[in-house]
Amino acid sequence: MLAAYGGVFIAGSLLWGMAADGFRPDRWDVAGALVALVGVALIMYGPR
Template sequence: METIKSLGYFLLAGLFEIGGGYLVWLWLREGKSIAYALLGAVILVLYGVIPTLQPANFGRVYAAYGGVFIALSLLWGWKIDGIVPDMYDLLGGMIALVGVGIIMYAPR
């Protein structure tokens, strides 16, 4: 059960970081209103809170989160921006997720 909660926190943090960053991106790069930036900033602050719910220490959580971020960024680009990941994107994402599993969930 602890692992499932941990995976949920990773997913939620990833969606908040990427989503918040994407809103700021739309404001700066696509000329959207300042409301996009402000909402993005709020979401990014919430992203900063979510990892504190993880059961592991700061360094381990943030190291593992890097791998989750890689995979979620590829999915976001595919589903939101329509950029289909190629074989190397998918391979790199899978390698990153294997690293997450080792860092966070290997028996110690």
């Protein structure tokens, strides 16, 4: 379950950077965050 938290942390870090620092993520930042969130979905909702 800690891996799922890590994926959410990655996406949250990008959002925080955008809100707090004016960071503009490029397509690779967004793609990496999406890959991490897909991993979160697999961990949380995959068949057991």
